[in-house]
Amino acid sequence: MGFFKRSSLRTRDDKRTPAAELTLRExxxxxxxxxxxxxxxxxxxxxxDTLNKHFQITLGITRSRSSGLQAAYFGAYPLASLGHANWLLRHFGYKAVFIWGLCLYGIGALVAWPCLLYRSFGGFCVAIFIIGNGLGSLETAANPYLAVCGPPKYSEIRINIAQAFNGIGTVVAPVLASYVFFKNTGTDQSALQNVQWTYLAIACFVFLLAVVYYFSPIPEITDADMAFQAENTHAGTDVKPFRKQYRLFHATFAQFCYTGAQVAIAGAFINYVTETRVTSTGNTSPGDAARFLAGAQGAFTIGRFAGSAIMKFVRPRWVFFVFMTMCIIFIIPAITERGNTGMSMLYVVLFFESIIFPTIVALGMRGLGKYSKRGSGFIVAGVSGGAVVPPLLFAASDSQGQVNDQTGHSPTALAMTVPMAFFIAAWTYPFCVNFIPAYRNVADKFSTTEIGISNANANDPENQIGANDGAGGVLDKGGVPARTEDVQSAEKV
Incomplete structure (x- = not known):
């Protein structure tokens, strides 16, 4: 019963731990x-994404108003990543934030239950805002944790493989929605009532998972551990004040633009397909469009696994650059073409979107050292782009008038110029990572380090003998006074 042992939710951030040199097995x-x-x-x-379209039909609301779901969901992210979750991360550690995020997620899911039952769009947006705070908290901890838990040279591969399971979730959701919740279109009230049971099940599961996290022995990676990694790779930039970490702020800007474009495309995908894909029986139904969305998310998931595999043989920064460039190239025909051609172009865009978000996180955190936890909050705050770009896309779509099948006029297709513009803005970051030495050198030094691979744990504090040097200090195995890492507590404010 060693699993159910007393667990601490607080870790000192100014001391080195064995987690600085975790091996793959550990x-x-x-x-x-x-x-x-x-x-x-x-x-x-x-x-x-699926509920967005069906709220338009079931509740009779406009496209721009339905985007309130994305605004509530992603608008909560900066409140979490720069506020409560980041404070908990810097003062208590990763485990505390995991548990906090799961509890908020569960509470939001419980609030969603009666809102769906009574068809309250405003109430459901509140529930989604609470869920967004929970998921924003989890992302504030989980993304940087994956980036730093294990050998640094495999950081991009680790986070992309884990994010592939995020893609699996995005595939399962629209499939479940189209085959279970929304088999009947129109104003079927039972559709929204069916969704309530899913949110109740989610609440039960995440509360149970929070208990598992509390009792699980999760290694805490401290700021001192990250400072050690930055110093040993000779790529640390934490000698500069936080306000001068310009690579971090550029990564945050890229995350804002990219995530906004990604969320806007996924949120408008069903509208795009119903407007542009006309068959012999008429326009594509929302239910069929939801199944096509599941296929597009499947392409997104495949892209994550494929991108992770390619990174094993090609520098991650080059994979990042190529995938970001392809997003821009293939969204252009999605704007101009219609039918299966236009839809297939969006499939390709989602494939190349796959590795961008996690790679920005991994590369943006390179060299931050003692600023790693604080910096991760800024990068995750960039997710708030998902609250800004979708309303812009839907407002642009509403301004284009009604669909005209005869002329091929599709308001949503024309509005795809909005995410294209944000893709171009985000592309400046992979360009700098590959062609500006101040960016490129930091990324490359971490990609070649042997920390956690060769001579693993050689520098861990636990490998030092507890001999006394006569002055109250500790001697290492060679009889030399052991070095104690210390991170200025002022950085925690």
């Missing part, structure tokens, strides 16, 4: 546990 269990979280918020995100 990192497997905590990484698997954290990967479960990626499926949870992938499922939640995928369900929102």
């Amino acid at each position: 990192s497997i269990y905590p990484l698997c546990l954290v990967t479960i979280l990626f499926f949870l918020w992938g499922f939640s995100y995928g369900l929102i």
